[in-house]
Amino acid sequence: AQSVTQLGSHVSVSEGALVLLRCNYSSSVPPYLFWYVQYPNQGLQLLLKYTTGATLVKGINGFEAEFKKSETSFHLTKPSAHMSDAAEYFCAVSDQRYGGSQGNLIFGKGTKLSVKP
Amino acid sequence: DGGITQSPKYLFRKEGQNVTLSCEQNLNHDAMYWYRQDPGQGLRLIYYSQIVNDFQKGDIAEGYSVSREKKESFPLTVTSAQKNPTAFYLCASSIRRINYGYTFGSGTRLTVV
Numbered sequence: 001a002q003s004v005t006q007l008g009s010h011v012s013v014s015e016g017a018l019v020l021l022r023c024n025y026s027s028s029v030p031p032y033l034f035w036y037v038q039y040p041n042q043g044l045q046l047l048l049k050y051t052t053g054a055t056l057v058k059g060i061n062g063f064e065a066e067f068k069k070s071e072t073s074f075h076l077t078k079p080s081a082h083m084s085d086a087a088e089y090f091c092a093v094s095d096q097r098y099g100g101s102q103g104n105l106i107f108g109k110g111t112k113l114s115v116k117p
Numbered sequence: 118d119g120g121i122t123q124s125p126k127y128l129f130r131k132e133g134q135n136v137t138l139s140c141e142q143n144l145n146h147d148a149m150y151w152y153r154q155d156p157g158q159g160l161r162l163i164y165y166s167q168i169v170n171d172f173q174k175g176d177i178a179e180g181y182s183v184s185r186e187k188k189e190s191f192p193l194t195v196t197s198a199q200k201n202p203t204a205f206y207l208c209a210s211s212i213r214r215i216n217y218g219y220t221f222g223s224g225t226r227l228t229v230v
Contacts, residue, residue: 009157032216043121043207043221044160051216090159094215104150105219109159 002027004093006108014116019063019078021111023091026072032094033074034105035065039087047089050074061085086115119144123208123222129230130195130202138193138225140208146220147213149191153177154205154224163206166191167213195227203229 007022025031032051036044048059055067061084065076074091089112092105121142130136140149148167152160162175166185180199185191191210195202205226209219 032218034218036221041205041224041226043123043223044209044219045221046218049216049218092218104162104165105215107152107160109157 002031002093002095002106004091004106004108006089006091006111008111009109010112010114012114012116013081015083016080019076019081019085019113021076021089021091021113023065023074023076023108024072025074025091025093027093030069033065033067034092035059035063035074035076036090036092036107037061037087038090038110044090047076081113081115083115083117086113088112121208121210121220121222123206123225126223126225128225128227130227131230133197135194135196136227138195138206138208138227140191140193140222141189142191142210142220142222143189144210144220145188146210147188148211149185150209150211150219151175151181151183151191151193152207152209154207160207163193202227 003026005024034049035047037047038044048057050057050067058064063078088110090110091108095104095106124139150165151163161177164183166172182194207224208222211219
């Protein structure tokens with residue numbers, strides 16, 4: 001069965017520092033991978049996704065992620081953190097039990113990012 | 118603009134009461150989902166529906182019920198059988214091709230008083 005592991009439930013960085021949020025997945029077939037962001041008391045918003053093609057994907061707010069099949073990873077990065085980046089981030093992988101392009105998403109437990117001034 | 122509307126934003130329930138959370142979308146999405154979110158536990162799937170008049174249990178369906186009579190609507194009832202209902206509930210929708218991901222509503226925070 002597919003699963004998602006986000007290393008570190010809390011990550012703290014200084015403003016202007018590199019942001020690195022880690023996500024590893026297990027999947028028996030090439031997955032679709034997603035990163036979502038959640039601000040307090042709000043729903044989740046799609047940051048970026050990998051489906052096929054280029055393994056380095058760029059998203060909103062300056063974030064990007066690289067799909068590394070050999071490492072089964074999809075880590076999220078941003079070169080320079082901003083105070084407004086403080087939020088919770090969720091990695092998700094497609095549940096391919098149903099085959100083809102249908103199915104559900106499986107979410108990691110989330111990583112809360114704090115940004116220090 | 119298209120989107121998902123969850124209401125109410127805050128809901129208080131007395132012990133032993135059933136309450137219904139509303140979720141409406143105007144995105145013409147086929148699939149709809151309900152998740153429960155507790156601190157440190159991520160999102161846990163309660164129920165999902167791929168088409169009208171059909172729905173499936175997720176990982177934590179006990180104490181919850183749903184209906185899907187219209188494509189646009191997927192209400193969730195939290196019954197008195199759910200012993201610990203205090204949580205943040207999120208509704209999402211998607212087209213049936215999963216590579217497009219989900220669109221989420223803004224959530225309902227349910228508190229038992």
